[in-house]
Amino acid sequence: MGYFVAFLLLGGVLGSALAVLIAKLVPALSVLKENLTAPLGFNIEVVNLSVRLNIGAVAGMIAGAFVFRKA
Numbered sequence: 747m748g749y750f751v752a753f754l755l756l757g758g759v760l761g762s763a764l765a766v767l768i769a770k771l772v773p774a775l776s777v778l779k780e781n782l783t784a785p786l787g788f789n790i791e792v793v794n795l796s797v798r799l800n801i802g803a804v805a806g807m808i809a810g811a812f813v814f815r816k817a
Contacts, residue, residue: 753814761809762806778801782798782799
């Protein structure tokens, strides 16, 4: 289960980064990096963590799940 979560997180991060890169190269595809959700997270005095999902992150998570399934 831990490996599956790791593949999902890594896929989300890489998918989001790829979406930002594509949006910079082709400005017409800037919709890929728009947020689908408001920032989800928590804030305590020492740590502030928030997560925003975009289309690239969701596509990366799906790709991560497929890669995990094949491995």
